[in-house]
Amino acid sequence: MTNMAEDLKATHITDATPSPSGAPSAEDRRRTDRKRSPREAKKRTANMVIYGVLVVLVVALMVPFIWMLSSSLKENNQVLTVPIQWIPQEFVWSNYTDIWTRIPMMGYLQNSLYLAVIITCLQVLTGSLAAYGFSKVRFPGRDVLFLAYIGTIAVPWQAYMVPQYIMMQNLGLTNSFNALILLQAFGAFGVFLMRQYYMTIPDELCEAARIDGLSEYGIWARVILPLSKPALASLALLTFVNTWNDYMGPFIYLTSNRLWTVQLGLRSFVGQFDAEYAMIMTGSVISVIPILIIFLIGQRYFIQGIATSGMKG
Template sequence: MSATRMIVLPHGTRADRDTRPAARVGRVVGSILLVAFALALLTPFFWMVMSSFKGPNEVFSVPVRWLPEVWHVDNYFALWIDTDMAIWLRNTIILSTVVTFLQVLTGSFAAYGFAKVRFPGRDVLFLLYLGTIAVPWQSYMIPQYVMMAQFKLTNTLVAMIVLQAFGAFGVFLMKQFFETIPEELSEAARLDGLGEYSIWARIMLPLAVPALGALALITFVNTWNDYLGPLLYLRDKSIWTVQLGLKNFVANNVTADYSMLFTGLTISVIPIAIIFLLGQRFFVEGIATSGLKG
């Protein structure tokens, strides 16, 4: 025979509170607000995509036309033929990929040193390094440019890679995550004869996949969307990035065909959207767990 067991929850528990009408109404209102907020964020993106299919005189029409009267799909073919969009995309992909790889590599390695290795002045050095986040790039970009010019690295993608290969934010993010990993793992690995390089590569990195994914996503998006850096260092058209190429395309176009600009912007957003959709789980998990300790 089987006995039926009844579980009685004490009054005032979470399950009891969730069945109250006020709780249900609160959840519904919260869901409506979140949907409204999401639609507000997606509206400019929707307008950009729809404008990429409009004619030159329809983009800023009054009143606003959300959908094109005639769908100009040929805008995408015209942009690809009339501009160096393929070259711009190639340069941007190369720059973003290399910078992301170097930031993840250097950031995780430096963070391991600050989190797991004890040496004199470690905390002071970390605070000084972290303080560079508060210094705006515009305040030292001219001395930095002069330094790059002395090394004859201006007008090259190498200059952009060198300047962005290290980042204090990545070190901070990875350090916070490494500190959540029990110290006993490192101590056990040292007793087994592993050196610090091996511990970092064989133990820490596999455990830090969420934080690495979050750092990679943030770095890739920031590098992809960067405009001021390429504007300052890249003069040759053959090494322009997407953002710089599209800006010059519109500036040199006498008729200012903004529908073509939105076409280019839509193309430039597609890789970012794909990468974010694929990596959003790591991004959320990495950001959430990087703030935990112990």
């Protein structure tokens, strides 16, 4: 018994005494673990709450798309039933074949794609050039001019919609794609987005390029643009989606059916007394597919560009 008591005492002294190497003893480790456990539990709880809120938000955002997909596989009289039938009683797959014969869907998609690609390329070009001037070129009144230009974002389009139409009509550009291309080739938001990203690029790179003899256009093309792929992808994706989904612009300027975009084409399913909701939902699903493909291709650059564009003002 005496030997056992002495052994237990020696073990206790060994655990409570720091090791010669300075490492924490077993007692210190247990004390640290007891202090750390409540903090880790609170952190895990907070993470669970955040993830739960995010899951709820994602589900809320996906509900309209799920309803649209479900409605595209129903008959017209089943789309607006109460309560909602999330799973159709009978899948009407023929909607996805009939829509191509009911309206010139392929032509509408080609028109939308043409406008979206042309306007996206022009906005990326003009936005990146203007942003370079506002961020890397020093000239009198640069910041004041930039604030005035960005302030145009706050002006609603309805305020200058009629003057724009009169200008395009006097130029003879109505009922043509040229009116939409000219009006949307420049965008203040694109300049702001690119300028914020350019501000994160060190000015020393531009100074070194000037010393080497590069012109401002050469610096923009050979130094700035290769470093701006995330911001360029973000601007391209946002512009493409905005142009593809635009309804009011084509509605005002395009009167000929052969020039209609997919958004105007889907409007043709709305009759005087009734609307073919199943066909509208089918066309909407088809119109979402190109945007989904482009986003999946460029999502990595898009997220990176949005995350870094506001790091420096």
